[in-house]
Amino acid sequence: MKIGGVIPLSLVDYLQRPAVVIFTSGCNLRCPFCHNRELVEGRESVDHKQVLAFLEKRAGKLGAVCISGGEPTVQEDLEEFICEIKSLGYRVKLDTNGSRPKFLKRLLAHLDYVALDIKSSPCRYRAATGGKLAFDTAAESAEIIKESGVAYELRTTAVPGLVAIEDLAFIARRLGPVQRYAVQMFRPAKTLNPALEKAETYPADWFAKAKKALEGQAKEVLLRGI
Numbered sequence: 001m002k003i004g005g006v007i008p009l010s011l012v013d014y015l016q017r018p019a020v021v022i023f024t025s026g027c028n029l030r031c032p033f034c035h036n037r038e039l040v041e042g043r044e045s046v047d048h049k050q051v052l053a054f055l056e057k058r059a060g061k062l063g064a065v066c067i068s069g070g071e072p073t074v075q076e077d078l079e080e081f082i083c084e085i086k087s088l089g090y091r092v093k094l095d096t097n098g099s100r101p102k103f104l105k106r107l108l109a110h111l112d113y114v115a116l117d118i119k120s121s122p123c124r125y126r127a128a129t130g131g132k133l134a135f136d137t138a139a140e141s142a143e144i145i146k147e148s149g150v151a152y153e154l155r156t157t158a159v160p161g162l163v164a165i166e167d168l169a170f171i172a173r174r175l176g177p178v179q180r181y182a183v184q185m186f187r188p189a190k191t192l193n194p195a196l197e198k199a200e201t202y203p204a205d206w207f208a209k210a211k212k213a214l215e216g217q218a219k220e221v222l223l224r225g226i
Contacts, residue, residue: 001051001075001077001081002025002026002042003022003023003024003025003044003045003046003047003048003051004023004025004038004039004042004043004044004045004069004070005022005039005046006020006021006022006023006046006054007020007021007023008020008054010066013068014064014065014066014093015113015153017064017091018062018063018064019063019064019093020054020055020062020064020065020090021065021066022051022065022066022067023036023039023068023069023070024039024067024068024069024070024071024072024075024078025039025042025043025045025069026039026040026041026042026069026070026071026074026075027039027040027069027097028071028097028099028132028133029071029097029130029132029133030129030130030131031119031129031130031192032127032191032192032193033157033186033191033193035187035189035190035191036069036070037192039069039070040070040192042070048081052084052085052088055085055088059088059090062090063089063090063091064090064093064112065085065090065091065092065093066093066094067081067082067085067092067095068095071096072094072095072096073096073097073099073100073104078107079107079110082094082107082110083110091112091113092110092111092112092113093111093112093114093115094107094111094113094114095115096115096116096141097119097133097138098117098118098137098140098142099132099133099137099138099141100141101140101144104141104144104145105144105148108144108145108148108150111150112150112151113150113151113153114150114151114152115152115154115155115182116142116145116152116153116155117138117155117156118138118142118155118156118171118175119133119138119156119157119162120135120156120159120162120167120171121166121167121171122136122170124162125138127162128159128163130192139174142175143175146179151179153178153180153181153182153222154175154180154182155181155182155224156171156181156182156183156184157185157186158183158184158186158201158202159186160186160199160200160201160202165206168214169213169214172214172216172218173217175217176216176217176218179218179219180218180219180221181214181217181220181222182221182222182224183207183211183214183224185201185207185226186199187225188200207226210223
């Protein structure tokens with residue numbers, strides 16, 4: 001496993017649970033709004049055996065681990081890594097872009113929660129992923145997750161120029177009904193595309209409209225970062 005960093009304690013990355021966050025190194029997308037350049041470029045900095053040793057020491061004190069990235073599913077030994085974490089008694093959440101639906105389907109047997117990023121509607125998906133992913137692939141992953149019985153959320157980062165209310169409304173119609181949908185505030189800092197560092201984030205009333213657009217197809221709508 002290539003691991004780029006660890007947060008020993010997070011209160012926001014696993015819904016209603018304190019968790020250790022493990023950031024895997026490397027990503028198969030190039031989303032222009034991504035602010036984790038070091039992770040995207042695959043700079044490995046933490047030995048996975050050290051991470052497992054840390055988790056073993058914390059077992060019983062913290063009950064959950066969130067595996068994020070980068071994109072965790074680009075690593076072929078991810079399933080083994082998840083099983084090692086589960087053997088220590090942790091619940092495991094996976095953050096993924098949904099680019100490898102078949103691999104994701106295999107992983108679901110070991111997961112307790114999945115957060116799937118839906119970047120935008122089909123017409124903007126290539127632009128939102130640096131030309132690396134089509135909407136239909138992410139949609140396939142969404143259907144696999146929904147059918148699995150594993151707790152999940154879909155989530156979208158509200159990037160001006162890449163995500164509009166109309167995009168969210170389309171996603172809701174196409175992928176709904178869903179358990180939970182989260183809309184996240186875009187952070188214009190250290191983005192892969194430097195031009196987006198000057199972008200203005202959406203105001204609070206935009207998020208209120210976003211929530212309304214999703215409510216008919218999501219049992220729960222979460223607004224983050226506003």
